[in-house]
Amino acid sequence: MTKEKKPSSMKEFLDKFFDLCKEYQQEIAPHKMAEILRDYAERLDG
Numbered sequence: 001m002t003k004e005k006k007p008s009s010m011k012e013f014l015d016k017f018f019d020l021c022k023e024y025q026q027e028i029a030p031h032k033m034a035e036i037l038r039d040y041a042e043r044l045d046g
Helices: 012-025 028-046
Strands: none
Touching: none
16 A cells, blocks of 8 residues: 655645545435534534
């Protein structure tokens, strides 16, 4: 397994994130992705 380079900017991170979402949108409904992101944000807030 190769180690991926860290994104050098917020734009690069978001581009990769949205590409990942597009890749999985056939398997995971958009409203479920949103629910997961909300749960993640709540965990970050503590």
